[in-house]
Amino acid sequence: MNDIVTRAWQVDELREIPALYGTRSAPFKGLVGLIVADVEKRDYRQAKQDVPGFKGGLADTRTFPAEFVHQHLQSYIDRTGLDKEGISAETFFL
Secondary structure (H helix, E strand, O other), rough: OOOHHEEEEEOHHHHOHHHOOOHOOHHHHHHHHHHHHHHHHHHHOOOOOOOOEEEEOOOOOHHHHHHHHHHHHHHHHHHHOHHHHOOOOOOOOO
16 A cells, blocks of 8 residues: 555556655655646556555655665565565565
8 A cells, every 4th residue: 555656557546646655755746746647548447356455564764765665565575474584675686
């Protein structure tokens, strides 16, 4: 639920991005508005029937890039238990 990438192309979810990480994502309001104006005419919807959602924990101490990485990769690693196998966002591609 806190992963920006999964919000791509769906207008109602794109509009939530500037508030997603508080002041860290707020500067993207203008850019998100431009993206919404461009993709709105496509009326795209994510396929979500019976797809469970979860929220990766937000931390005010993380910078925007660190929060982005945490939500887009680390939270999934944690959710699946791969962190207990020594896998992290830092080591995933190594």
